[in-house]
Amino acid sequence: MSDLVFRTAAFSIPFAGLNAGEFRSEILRKSLHFLIGLSPALAAFNFPATVALLAVGILGYVQMESLRVAGIRVPLVSGLTDMASRPRDRGRFVLGPVTLGLGALLALVMYPSPAASIAIYALAFGDGFASLVGRLLGRVRPAFLRGKSLEGSLACFAAVLASAYGVSRDYRVALVAAVTATVTEALPLKDYDNLVLPLVVGLVASIAL
Numbered sequence: 001m002s003d004l005v006f007r008t009a010a011f012s013i014p015f016a017g018l019n020a021g022e023f024r025s026e027i028l029r030k031s032l033h034f035l036i037g038l039s040p041a042l043a044a045f046n047f048p049a050t051v052a053l054l055a056v057g058i059l060g061y062v063q064m065e066s067l068r069v070a071g072i073r074v075p076l077v078s079g080l081t082d083m084a085s086r087p088r089d090r091g092r093f094v095l096g097p098v099t100l101g102l103g104a105l106l107a108l109v110m111y112p113s114p115a116a117s118i119a120i121y122a123l124a125f126g127d128g129f130a131s132l133v134g135r136l137l138g139r140v141r142p143a144f145l146r147g148k149s150l151e152g153s154l155a156c157f158a159a160v161l162a163s164a165y166g167v168s169r170d171y172r173v174a175l176v177a178a179v180t181a182t183v184t185e186a187l188p189l190k191d192y193d194n195l196v197l198p199l200v201v202g203l204v205a206s207i208a209l
Contacts, residue, residue, distance in 0.1 A: 028080070030132045032097070037124030039104045040117040051108060058101040069093050099194035106195070111202040114167055114209055119202030121163035122181040127197055130156035130185050148186055157182045164205070173208045180204045 043050040064074040068081060069092065081094050100123070107119040134152025141149050160181040165174035184197045 026132065026135050029096075030128050032080075033100065033128040033131075034124050036100055036104045037121055039108065039120050039124075040113075043108055043116070044113070047108070051105065054101050054105040054108070058098055058105070061097050061101070065093055065097075095191045096194060099191050103195045103198040107198040107202045110199070111206050112209075115202050115206035117167045118160075118164045118173075118177050118205040119198040121167065122160045122177060122201040123194060123198040125163055126156045126160035126178075126181045126201075127185050127193060129159045130182075153182050153186055156185045160201070168205075168209060170209075173205060176208045177201055177205050 039050060039054065042053070061077070064077045065081060067074055068078040073079075081097075103123050104120050107116045107123070110116075111119060130148075130152040133155035134149040137149075137151050139149065140151060157178045161174050161178035164177040165171060168174060181197060181201050184200050185193060187193065187196075189196055
């Protein structure tokens, strides 16, 4: 029985030296990250309601996270934030969800529908898979990527290429969006890549379309 437990634990956390807690945190963080990819479909159904939902979500999170930092626990939300936060976020305001929601919101209101969708999918899936693959499987880390992995960058490129082509049905637009997203994601922007990436990709996509 103990041997089975050991083998199961070893199988569940084989990536990049992560312990069980870090592994669970990374999966949870990126699962929440991928959810922003629902925004284009929701906006196509009801644009004003989607914009309002994102705005209320951002403001609500800011309020609840401020309470958490002040020592006042908010049921469910504070627990999820603790579980999904990185070590660098311990004991301070976790900014990632704010920039994630704001990035999607600004893409929706600034760019026409196809470009906004490409931008948000780049944020949800390009940035999401780059971080997930880089954190769990990344081994090759050339100096020009400043600590990020080649595997993560390739995952970003593939995810944006596929999603942008799915929206535009144009290989040229998809390639331009994928290159732009990969270069932007590789910059050392930390949580602000959630904001910068969709704005840059949306701008480039709106020009290319």
